[in-house]
Amino acid sequence: MSRARLRDLGVHLGQLPPGARNAITDVPGVGVGHRTVVHDEPRVARTGVTIVQLRPPEDLDSLCYGAMHSFNGNGEMTGSHWLAESGLLSGLVGITNTHQVGLVRDTLVGAEVLRDPSARWCLPIVGETYDGFLNDIDAFHLTAEHVHQAMAAVTFDAAVAEGNVGGGTGMICHEFKGGIGTSSRLVTVPSGQFTVADSRSSFPVIRAPRSRTPLACTSPSDETRRYRSTSALIIRSAPHAFIASKSTGA
Numbered sequence: 001m002s003r004a005r006l007r008d009l010g011v012h013l014g015q016l017p018p019g020a021r022n023a024i025t026d027v028p029g030v031g032v033g034h035r036t037v038v039h040d041e042p043r044v045a046r047t048g049v050t051i052v053q054l055r056p057p058e059d060l061d062s063l064c065y066g067a068m069h070s071f072n073g074n075g076e077m078t079g080s081h082w083l084a085e086s087g088l089l090s091g092l093v094g095i096t097n098t099h100q101v102g103l104v105r106d107t108l109v110g111a112e113v114l115r116d117p118s119a120r121w122c123l124p125i126v127g128e129t130y131d132g133f134l135n136d137i138d139a140f141h142l143t144a145e146h147v148h149q150a151m152a153a154v155t156f157d158a159a160v161a162e163g164n165v166g167g168g169t170g171m172i173c174h175e176f177k178g179g180i181g182t183s184s185r186l187v188t189v190p191s192g193q194f195t196v197a198d199s200r201s202s203f204p205v206i207r208a209p210r211s212r213t214p215l216a217c218t219s220p221s222d223e224t225r226r227y228r229s230t231s232a233l234i235i236r237s238a239p240h241a242f243i244a245s246k247s248t249g250a
Helices: 078-085 098-115 143-153
Strands: 031-039 046-052 091-095 125-129 180-189 192-202 206-207 225-227 230-236
Touching: 031 143, 046 098, 046 143, 046 192, 091 098, 091 230, 098 125, 098 143, 125 230
Parallel strands: 091 125
Antiparallel strands: 031 046, 046 091, 180 192, 192 230, 206 225
């Protein structure tokens, strides 16, 4: 039995209606694939990789307008300088653990070279969130084959697996088990109705003092250890004027 989503339990956030699947795949042409790696021996693995494909296979050569924004800059995202300079992105976006960003990036470059041998360069976007509390991150469990499997698993116009999958496998959120999630909202303006959607991998850990005090009642102190690591990919179907700037919207 699949786990109910928050909206299925009668909890509605905001006032805008969701898309048909309440997922990032409600934006036409966007697909998502996961590869999850979980085992206990020889070293504990609770990790994975998520691939978001921004265009359908027949349209992969078409660029998308894009941008990035960092709240505190304490993370890694490959291809970010090109994105900030050009305001453009293409192909596939990867989300994985902190220590294997390079592996996923190199695998995506290799896949693009095979797809289009005439391509002169490739700077894919790969972001990370830290899963080292639940995952033996220094064991480097992910392989290029896992990335290829996530790419092969990309589906369009379909519901998206959430929670303990892909890049969200090793996530913790406020001392509860975290994961990767997605949602979408329909926005109606004079020029038409458009979809705004996101996929987010969340790792905001707040480790409270050793007491029975409810988490909501604790306050920062020397005893409190805080770790925050969250990455979000926001996509919209609305037309977009080109602005090569960090402040532009994807």
